[in-house]
Amino acid sequence: MAPSAATASILLALIAILLPSVTAAAALQMRHRLGASLQVASLNASEPPTTFFEVDRPIRPPRGSAGPCSTLLLSATFGATYGRPPATAAYAPPACLGDAGGAGALALAVLEWAADCRGRQFDRIFGVWLSGAELLRSCTAEPRPNGILWSVSRDVTRYAALLAEPGEVAVYLGNLIDKTYTGVYHANLTLHLYFRTDPQPQPPPQQQQQADLIVPISRSLPLNDGQWFAIQNATDVQSKKLAIPSNTYRAVLQVFVSFHSDDEFWYTNPPNDYIRANNLSSVPGNGAFREVVARVDGEVVGAVWPFTVIYTGGVNPLLWRPITGIGSFNLPTYDIDITPFLGKLLDGEEHDFGFGVTNALDVWYVDANLHLWLDHKSEKTTGGLLSYEASGLNLNVSSEFTGLDGQFVTSASRHVSATGWVKSSYGEVTTTFNQRFCYENINVFRKNGTVQIVNQTIDAKSGIFAKDASAVLLSEEFHEVFPLYLYTGTSDQADDEYSLDSIVKFGINGKKTSGGKPGFLYSSLRNSQSAQGTMRVKKNLVVSGLGKTHQVYKYVGTDGCYFRDVSSRNYTIVSDRSDDSCSKRAYSSVSEKLNDQPARRKLLANKL
């Protein structure tokens, strides 16, 4: 909500954050969505721009690979771009890719988004597509008057087949410019390629990491929007009909998801009976459970229980500066292996690939890439479904409230499992894909609705098991847990002033094991943020505020390790320690070491 021109002069004297209008039940009504922040008082043109970042492990080229060969794909300015066609550029495979021997020679491909902005602007969602296949879903950083910079790198090696063909790059970033929201985003999109130097023998077909063909399940250009589908309510199913090659032997759906507007904080939404009883016309409801369900010809093939990404303007924008929220610059994607269902898709006819969101409110942006592996020695593969079990969703809500105070406990589970065979010139392979989800959410309103506490856990397990007559070819298991704790409380409310305190603790705990012919692979990730903020708000403007965030990232895998422990306070990094060795010593006694480094801490603080 944009403040009127009359408030603009007040802004000049204050650290101001644009807020939606405030009503009596402040915690309820404000939701957790605040606008762009300003720091006009400290505007100093000679101060360097702030660099924002998402903590992630570095993408390392495989040992002995050559590169990078870097190509600028697109350079664009995003001013008044909302509801306009995406920025596009023709894509030609870089000459170095052809010289190296094509997609098969690719060791690593990295897509890098680098952008800057200055002024005042909301966080904006954007997508990057190549020939209709989404490569990156991301959220912009919110600018400061002295400017900000940030970059995002994503491993796009699995798109090798697409990168080897001519196509079109499209970026949709819907931005609005007016007297208040002045921030224009400038961005460069670059592709970095690395190649194998010692020609290795090609692995057998069943173990090839990269698909032969990537079919987008998204909207086609021309469009005045992103190529994602916009899912607006619980009954809205968006789909695309397409035929797949008749010699496909493996198929994986990669799903992109982001949630906005009434569902940006879906996990905090109260049930509708509470909203009705309290006459809360502007509070989004439908309860706190959501899931994306993927269907082929109407049949559930899998689901996505998404990670609760908090965008850069969420809860308290000061929390995400300069360390952005987990996943906000590089939204996670979710794989659903649909190989067991290939039998009915190999008839050369069109089939319907659809997505819906359980309990959805306006709006969810969803699309997918269908990764297909093809039999190069035959024109026709055959297959059949051996077993299929999709229990449907179990959802249970217990609701207790009196007036604006209450407690809602929601639990949910879902199980999907399918086994099918596919016969190709590489043999007859039986594949099982299964998913098992559990969810619990406790949503509490206290102090006449001015305090809200949400504690949620999503637990998602999936597995792929493939075997032929003689051996297990692949056995993969993934387990991810997404814990979330969110506290927001308003206090000292008087006339048009109040204070807002917030605490956010959330993260991703993941484990992946993979066995079978390629050997044993293992990785484990613990990535958590703990953030706390306060704001004093007057007439919808934040007159003072402070955010601090602590993040610990720990990855241990057969492919390497990475550890980082970083803290920020009031826009400044106050401690930062990282290590990429796999020795236990590297990250055992973190807390002592942090307290042990005053000199270094000072140095870092001065630099920023």
Ligand SMILES: *[C@@H]1O[C@H](CO)[C@@H](O)[C@H](O)[C@H]1NC(C)=O
């Ligand atoms: C609770 O909030 C409602 C509306 O926000 C207000 O009308 C009511 O007076 C409040 N009750 C108390 C006890 O503060």
Ligand SMILES: *[C@@H]1O[C@H](CO)[C@@H](O)[C@H](O)[C@H]1NC(C)=O
């Ligand atoms: C502006 O920033 C520069 C560099 O940080 C500093 O040297 C200078 O004193 C600042 N000026 C004001 C007026 O704060």
Ligand SMILES: *[C@@H]1O[C@H](CO)[C@@H](O)[C@H](O)[C@H]1NC(C)=O
């Ligand atoms: C984009 O690339 C141009 C040319 O190299 C450079 O001048 C500009 O600073 C870059 N912009 C960003 C945001 O990285």
Ligand SMILES: *[C@@H]1O[C@H](CO)[C@@H](O)[C@H](O)[C@H]1NC(C)=O
């Ligand atoms: C749900 O959204 C679809 C697509 O916008 C629309 O056609 C339909 O009327 C909506 N249904 C309800 C119940 O609002």
Ligand SMILES: *[C@@H]1O[C@H](CO)[C@@H](O)[C@H](O)[C@H]1NC(C)=O
């Ligand atoms: C809600 O609105 C209705 C009709 O305007 C009114 O009768 C009722 O008392 C209101 N309930 C509350 C809790 O404000």
Ligand SMILES: *[C@@H]1O[C@H](CO)[C@@H](O)[C@H](O)[C@H]1NC(C)=O
């Ligand atoms: C739903 O939850 C309530 C309270 O937690 C419990 O008593 C009830 O057995 C649950 N129902 C189902 C079907 O799980």
Ligand SMILES: *[C@@H]1O[C@H](CO)[C@@H](O)[C@H](O)[C@H]1NC(C)=O
């Ligand atoms: C959230 O709930 C879980 C499980 O009920 C509990 O273990 C955890 O301590 C809670 N977190 C907070 C911060 O209250």
Ligand SMILES: *[C@@H]1O[C@H](CO)[C@@H](O)[C@H](O)[C@H]1NC(C)=O
């Ligand atoms: C935050 O930093 C600014 C300078 O960037 C300073 O003026 C302000 O007092 C700091 N606030 C707190 C609460 O430390």
